[in-house]
Amino acid sequence: MYDIFIIGSGVSGGFIALELSKYDLKIAIAEKSLDPANGCSRANSGIVHGGYDPIPGTLKAKLNVRGTEMMLEMAERLHIDYDRCGAYVIAFGEDDDKKAYELYQRGLTNGVEHLSIVSGDELLKREPNISKDVTSALHSGTTGIISPYKMAIASTELACTNGVEFLRAHTVIGMEDMGDYIRIDTDKGVYEAKYVVNAAGVNSAKIARMLGDDSFDIIARKGEYLILDKSESGIVNSVIFQMPSKMGKGILVSPTIDGNVLLGPTSHNVDDMYDKSTTKDGIAEAIRGAKRSVPTVNERKLITMFAGVRSVPTTGDFVIGQSKANPRLFNVAGIESPGLTSSPAIAEYLVGIMKDCGIEMSTKKTYVMNRPAEKKPRLMSQADANALIAKEPAYGKIVCRCEQVTEGEILDAIRRPAGAVTVDGVKMRVRAGMGRCQGGFCTSRVIEILARELGVSQTEIRKQNEDSKMLYRTLREE
Amino acid sequence: MDICIDKDLVIVGGGPAGLAAAITAKENGIDDIVIIERDKYAGGVLRQCIHDGFGLQMFGERLTGPEYAARYEEKAKELGIEIKLNTFVLDITGDKIVRTVSPDDGMVFYKAKAIVLAMGCREKSRPAIMLTGERPAGVYTAGLVQRLINIDGFVPGKEAVILGSGDIGLIMARRLTLEGVNVKAVYELMSYSSGLKRNIVQCLDDYGIPLYLDHTVVNIHGKDRVTGVTVAKVDEKKQPIPGTEEYVQCDMLVLSVGLIPENELSKGAGVELNPVTGGLFVDDNMSTNMDGVFACGNVVHVHDLVDFVTIESNNAGKCAADYIKGKKNEGEAIEVIPENGVRYVVPSTVHKNCDRKTADFMFRVGKVYKDARITVYDGDRLVRSFKKSILTPGEMEKIKLAQMDIDSASQLRIGIEE
Ligand SMILES: Cc1cc2nc3c(=O)[nH]c(=O)nc-3n(C[C@H](O)[C@H](O)[C@H](O)COP(=O)(O)OP(=O)(O)OC[C@H]3O[C@@H](n4cnc5c(N)ncnc54)[C@H](O)[C@@H]3O)c2cc1C
Ligand SMILES: Cc1cc2nc3c(=O)[nH]c(=O)nc-3n(C[C@H](O)[C@H](O)[C@H](O)COP(=O)(O)OP(=O)(O)OC[C@H]3O[C@@H](n4cnc5c(N)ncnc54)[C@H](O)[C@@H]3O)c2cc1C
Numbered sequence: 001m002y003d004i005f006i007i008g009s010g011v012s013g014g015f016i017a018l019e020l021s022k023y024d025l026k027i028a029i030a031e032k033s034l035d036p037a038n039g040c041s042r043a044n045s046g047i048v049h050g051g052y053d054p055i056p057g058t059l060k061a062k063l064n065v066r067g068t069e070m071m072l073e074m075a076e077r078l079h080i081d082y083d084r085c086g087a088y089v090i091a092f093g094e095d096d097d098k099k100a101y102e103l104y105q106r107g108l109t110n111g112v113e114h115l116s117i118v119s120g121d122e123l124l125k126r127e128p129n130i131s132k133d134v135t136s137a138l139h140s141g142t143t144g145i146i147s148p149y150k151m152a153i154a155s156t157e158l159a160c161t162n163g164v165e166f167l168r169a170h171t172v173i174g175m176e177d178m179g180d181y182i183r184i185d186t187d188k189g190v191y192e193a194k195y196v197v198n199a200a201g202v203n204s205a206k207i208a209r210m211l212g213d214d215s216f217d218i219i220a221r222k223g224e225y226l227i228l229d230k231s232e233s234g235i236v237n238s239v240i241f242q243m244p245s246k247m248g249k250g251i252l253v254s255p256t257i258d259g260n261v262l263l264g265p266t267s268h269n270v271d272d273m274y275d276k277s278t279t280k281d282g283i284a285e286a287i288r289g290a291k292r293s294v295p296t297v298n299e300r301k302l303i304t305m306f307a308g309v310r311s312v313p314t315t316g317d318f319v320i321g322q323s324k325a326n327p328r329l330f331n332v333a334g335i336e337s338p339g340l341t342s343s344p345a346i347a348e349y350l351v352g353i354m355k356d357c358g359i360e361m362s363t364k365k366t367y368v369m370n371r372p373a374e375k376k377p378r379l380m381s382q383a384d385a386n387a388l389i390a391k392e393p394a395y396g397k398i399v400c401r402c403e404q405v406t407e408g409e410i411l412d413a414i415r416r417p418a419g420a421v422t423v424d425g426v427k428m429r430v431r432a433g434m435g436r437c438q439g440g441f442c443t444s445r446v447i448e449i450l451a452r453e454l455g456v457s458q459t460e461i462r463k464q465n466e467d468s469k470m471l472y473r474t475l476r477e478e
Numbered sequence: 479m480d481i482c483i484d485k486d487l488v489i490v491g492g493g494p495a496g497l498a499a500a501i502t503a504k505e506n507g508i509d510d511i512v513i514i515e516r517d518k519y520a521g522g523v524l525r526q527c528i529h530d531g532f533g534l535q536m537f538g539e540r541l542t543g544p545e546y547a548a549r550y551e552e553k554a555k556e557l558g559i560e561i562k563l564n565t566f567v568l569d570i571t572g573d574k575i576v577r578t579v580s581p582d583d584g585m586v587f588y589k590a591k592a593i594v595l596a597m598g599c600r601e602k603s604r605p606a607i608m609l610t611g612e613r614p615a616g617v618y619t620a621g622l623v624q625r626l627i628n629i630d631g632f633v634p635g636k637e638a639v640i641l642g643s644g645d646i647g648l649i650m651a652r653r654l655t656l657e658g659v660n661v662k663a664v665y666e667l668m669s670y671s672s673g674l675k676r677n678i679v680q681c682l683d684d685y686g687i688p689l690y691l692d693h694t695v696v697n698i699h700g701k702d703r704v705t706g707v708t709v710a711k712v713d714e715k716k717q718p719i720p721g722t723e724e725y726v727q728c729d730m731l732v733l734s735v736g737l738i739p740e741n742e743l744s745k746g747a748g749v750e751l752n753p754v755t756g757g758l759f760v761d762d763n764m765s766t767n768m769d770g771v772f773a774c775g776n777v778v779h780v781h782d783l784v785d786f787v788t789i790e791s792n793n794a795g796k797c798a799a800d801y802i803k804g805k806k807n808e809g810e811a812i813e814v815i816p817e818n819g820v821r822y823v824v825p826s827t828v829h830k831n832c833d834r835k836t837a838d839f840m841f842r843v844g845k846v847y848k849d850a851r852i853t854v855y856d857g858d859r860l861v862r863s864f865k866k867s868i869l870t871p872g873e874m875e876k877i878k879l880a881q882m883d884i885d886s887a888s889q890l891r892i893g894i895e896e
Binding site: 468 | 481516564566568579580581584585587600604605606608610611612613614618619621622625629630631632634635636657696698701702703729745
């Protein structure tokens with residue numbers, strides 16, 4: 001019997017698990033996929049927002065601002081890169097100028113610091129590649145960039161270091177209230193828990209309904225993106241937004257934390273919650289939108305395209321708290337943007353609610369505060385690199401040529417708690433296969449390392465989900 | 479403080495280009511040479527090319543890739559040339575310091591008198607052709623499939639569609655068929671194949687695999703593993719024609735959509751790249767714009783035949799040796815400019831008054847020409863012209879000019895006249 005059973009290991013589930021792992025509780029986190037960050041947390045803009053956009057008084061506004069506040073310390077604890085590079089919301093003409101000012105005011109109401117309005121001329125001095133048609137911009141100094149999947153992975157990992165069980169490839173297919181506990185049916189077996197946290201992203205409405213909660217619904221809204229080669233870094237120094245609208249924050253041009261350039265997202269409702277396909281029209285729209293802000297964007301330098309699906313709640317705000325339909329169910333649903341930003345704050349807020357509901361939480365004696373940093377020989381001095389390689393020669397073996405990732409880094413990614421078991425899992429953790437050749441060189445080597453380390457045949461290695469085997473059969477006897 | 483090892487010549491890449499350059503440099507009196515190779519063996523991409531057809535020019539024999547590579551590897555060993563395997567070049571600086579890393583030696587810096595860049599090329603992948611759709615397992619580049627089958631010993635799928643009729647795509651169509659994979663068809667965007675004629679006959683026709691020209695893949699299906707692709711005919715502008723879409727069931731899409739020289743290291747060092755090819759600008763000594771930095775093989779421009787790589791690399795090795803010995807070619811050099819349908823020419827500058835009878839020029843055309851002439855102009859003066867019954871983008875062209883012609887010119891422009 002678990003005390004708490006969390007469904008979904010995106011940033012919401014990950015940070016909630018991490019927050020709860022401070023306490024003497026028996027906790028599991030079930031994830032449909034083989035790895036954390038399979039949903040929305042894998043494919044989004046990766047922006048830690050300032051907090052000027054959400055409507056004052058909403059949970060989104062409150063948790064965004066608190067999340068941004070928490071992020072510096074959180075990134076340090078988890079050892080993930082985070083850069084407060086700032087953002088501009090650019091205005092084209094008088095109407096937009098007014099909207100920029102409204103956003104500024106809204107930001108002040110939400111308690112956002114480091115906001116200012118700059119003129120078009122001033123902006124051009126700071127961001128010389130921006131469209132000459134820009135008339136003014138809102139500058140947000142606390143906006144930053146981060147790797148969203150690293151956030152989900154790192155929080156889940158540290159939670160597991162602190163005793164949380166990661167149930168990978170476990171899809172929750174049904175739940176039943178047994179009176180003093182909940183019975184949870186997964187495709188891999190039955191579990192029991194006193195409380196359930198529903199952090200299942202686009203699936204959260206379906207999960208809630210399993211316990212009779214139909215108080216909200218989720219609309220799936222797809223966003224398509226392009227990533228440009230590192231050679232294009234420097235085209236913008238900060239995140240460039242256009243004016244937000246009903247459909248979202250518009251198409252942005254942004255540096256990524258790993259030195260690439262991100263263009264997108266588009267915003268279109270889709271019927272299929274799992275529709276992560278890119279389309280010709282969507283990509284063309286993202287390029288057009290990006291060029292409106294930064295006309296010299298060179299889409300020919302693209303290294304990959306992807307799409308993410310937003311979980312837009314019908315209630316208009318994050319749905320966080322105890323379910324009215326079943327007191328053993330806690331929903332963390334409709335976590336659309338700024339959900340990534342808010343995630344540490346969502347965890348803090350939810351755990352507060354859970355305590356208020358009378359769930360007993362006594363602080364553990366031993367709690368590991370920090371996730372160990374990854375070792376990256378390419379960034380080390382000669383002496384440090386040699387000391388490391390002498391001890392662990394795998395750190396001298398480059399596997400991914402584009403990102404110069406070593407076998408040592410890959411082994412570490414596999415061996416960590418809730419470690420990588422798939423090609424994409426390795427890729428999200430250490431960037432092997434994320435460079436300009438997109439795995440053309442390293443894929444076969446990564447498969448080989450995974451198989452060796454996990455003690456399975458290479459034909460058992462998957463790309464991402466259970467049905468995504470990479471190889472069909474072997475030619476030789478193994 | 480970083481500890482540097484001094485070397486006369488550092489060769490980056492132990493493929494056919496690097497090996498040939500090292501051998502020739504050694505034969506020309508340079509002893510202090512190291513070849514840096516990231517893989518666990520020398521021979522480069524040839525190690526996975528187990529088909530034959532290599533060495534017709536150099537040896538008059540049909541060798542397999544590994545056999546061809548072995549001849550040079552053995553020669554290098556005989557000559558006592560040091561080859562550092564499992565060693566990766568992380569970066570090269572402007573003052574010719576080469577930073578390497580390996581499991582055995584750790585991080586080692588070399589300070590070189592001269593460098594030969596021989597990193598080869600890499601395959602273009604899915605984004606390079608803006609191929610949208612789902613992102614399942616089962617979309618692989620042809621070279622990766624070749625490595626998986628020929629080196630690692632795995633068949634990556636059951637039913638394949640191949641996009642792109644470059645040589646590797648054609649060779650893999652046959653290779654996959656031989657391993658029992660159902661190769662449904664090869665689709666090619668252009669109106670012609672960019673592969674060698676002999677490969678179309680021996681790899682497709684002989685096995686009854688259809689080749690659809692003016693076709694492309696417009697969508698990939700399957701959330702986890704490829705379940706099929708949508709193909710369509712394209713118009714003259716290479717845009718898919720609505721209504722011609724067809725669904726083809728398969729569990730693997732093999733991309734053979736072109737190669738690009740692997741020049742990240744060169745760029746980092748400040749060597750000038752040719753924006754047309756992504757390769758390097760070199761002169762007739764295979765010298766780049768950086769003093770003492772030479773280059774050869776696929777890193778300069780993508781070759782069809784390894785024999786030409788070897789010839790070019792012998793030249794690079796010889797010139798690097800001369801450079802180290804202080805014999806610099808300081809004579810006047812003139813520009814060689816591509817025009818009228820010629821995409822690029824190697825070399826891009828050529829020296830006058832050299833002690834040789836002829837000089838080679840290699841280039842590719844941008845489209846198919848029938849019964850055309852290759853023309854070489856100096857201003858308005860036609861220096862030479864060569865009749866050609868066929869010219870295609872898939873086959874590298876090579877012409878020889880007499881040194882006399884070069885000596886009397888102030889510039890050379892190479893183009894095509896129909
Ligand atoms: C296009 C786009 C751009 C965005 N940009 C930003 C941004 O720049 N800044 C920002 O702050 N936010 C942004 N967001 C929002 C942010 O990405 C999300 O708020 C956040 O990732 C939500 O995380 P989550 O953990 O709630 O959901 P998810 O990450 O979707 O996680 C849910 C998990 O639950 C699993 N699951 C589902 N059903 C089951 C089941 N039955 N059993 C077991 N597991 C299950 C899924 O596999 C998944 O891993 C963006 C979102 C999108 C789509
Ligand atoms: C799939 C394929 C099929 C072919 N088929 C034929 C054929 O049938 N007949 C024919 O004649 N020719 C064929 N060719 C052409 C011929 O094989 C190539 O042109 C030739 O191998 C190129 O030699 P290279 O040395 O320039 O490059 P490569 O063979 O690619 O060698 C480059 C070497 O540099 C190393 N390297 C790169 N970067 C680094 C670094 N940072 N640090 C250390 N080492 C590095 C690589 O590991 C590699 O070993 C084929 C080519 C390919 C790609």
